[in-house]
Amino acid sequence: MKRFVLPAILTLTGCQTCPVPDPIYRTVEVQTPIAVSCVPHNLSASPTYSDTEAALKAAPDGAARYKLKIEAGRQKDARLAELEPVIAGCRGGGDVR
Template identity: 45%
Template sequence: MKVAVPVTCVPDNLGAEPKYPDTDEAVRASPGPGDLLQLLAAGRLLRKQRAAEVEPVIRACRPPDPG
């Protein structure tokens, strides 16, 4: 008898989500516009890097398009 075994398509080497510097608390505590922009820019850079790691995994996990 064959039994289906679920298998993850997420590779073991995909790291954890980073700690983003632009948290609500950090944004509220920002002393000025320059500091706020630096926080937001750093958060954006990390999110872009994370998306570059995660998006290929998502594409690989999706079943082929039948159409």
């Protein structure tokens, strides 16, 4: 019986685990990008164009409607010229005014 007790004790004490080390706490600073609007603050709001449905219905004839459409086209071209640099700047392709 003594023959079995000594090896059993040695076997069980050999399985003793090491103490768990204390956790290491560290502060890690993670830099995350912050979303920034690429649209300038001085960009005007979308204008009311002259070819609204009410204006077209109120036009007396086709020539007046045509003039409204031409004027609205000029207004939209001017607005597009204002927006193109902003869009290019948002895409990273140029400077925003």
